[in-house]
Amino acid sequence: MKLQEVYSLFNVEPIKAKGCKVYTADGTEYLDFYGGHAVISIGHSHPYFVSQMKQQIDKMIFYSNSIKNQLQVQLADHLGKLSGCVDYELFLCNSGAEAVENALKMASFKTKRHKILSIKNCFHGRTSAAVNATDNQKIKAPINTRFETTFIEMNDIEALKKSLSTHTYAAVIIECIQGVGGLDEANDDFLKEIESICIQTNTAFIVDEIQSGFCRSGDFFAFQKSGAQPDIITIAKGMGNGFPIAGVMTRSGFIDSWTGMLGTTFGGNHLACTACNAVLEVIESEDILANVNTIGQYLTDAILSIDGVVEVKGRGLMLGAKFDYPVAVLRASLVYENKLFTGSAKDPNLLRILPPLNISKDDVDCFIDKLRTGVTKHNQALVTS
């Protein structure tokens, strides 16, 4: 059987990884400043993470959600304390789209409504409700478009008020820093307005922290810079440092009881919880948040020194280098010639930069060296062509 040709693949096959480096079978080293779309949070094969996972594999990998699981309790407790969100409850699942799907469902259960207000250029996943709330017609099948979604511009308070004043929306969903879309940010006033109008109109306020959460933005969650308080927070990617795990956090009292309304076979299994528990312990013991802020600033300043970069978008280690030309050719040559992984965005001029959160200054210097070499060669080729 052949694999479906879903992705256009780079002709590189890493078989080993450590920190922010990955290696092919012939020993070629690549610098990974992308982490497979912001998934690698504490670095590839972090020794503590690996030892915890190995120990758990020896004990037990999975049992169903019909038994008690202390690892889930530990996860919820530690996540609540580290993120400052002690007043939330956690539902565990397996992927970002599944988290968004459940978040939208929870909002609809609570409000008994089915319309969603979303933001232009957003990405929330590929399952049915999540993809319907995503601003990309190309990835929606007819079956995905069964409820009405309105897309407004980021930070357009008037459009927000106009839509929600109809009292017909189940939820507003927003990435406080857009990932796939290209690092556009919600300003603090907009997020606070969403909170207040959602309260007035009995609409659920969902923040999608699947990419920006777990310290990537320089706060544990990106919404926290604004002081706004969402009803629902979706989480995934950096949570498991590469092991699939996701979740939905709901404000305590959001609904009286969830019993019988939600469920999953694999969500919150023993190995997945061990992965997230290890990530949380490393975030705390290595003071990852402080590193994200210091190194994020150092990285931002260094990127701005590169010829052709007109702006650095984003915060912390969720960054986008905006060039004054489309970067697809540059990005491919960074992989093949400079042995450097970066990411693309919907904005063709944007190179996404999402390294592990515990990178050092030396790692940044190495990145900048590779990027500068690649960009210089690319710029020369542009001049002579």
Ligand SMILES: Cc1ncc(COP(=O)(O)O)c(C=O)c1O
């Ligand atoms: C903000 C955001 N939400 C949801 C998703 C969907 O996550 P998954 O690919 O795990 O389904 C993504 C994935 O890129 C994302 O960036």
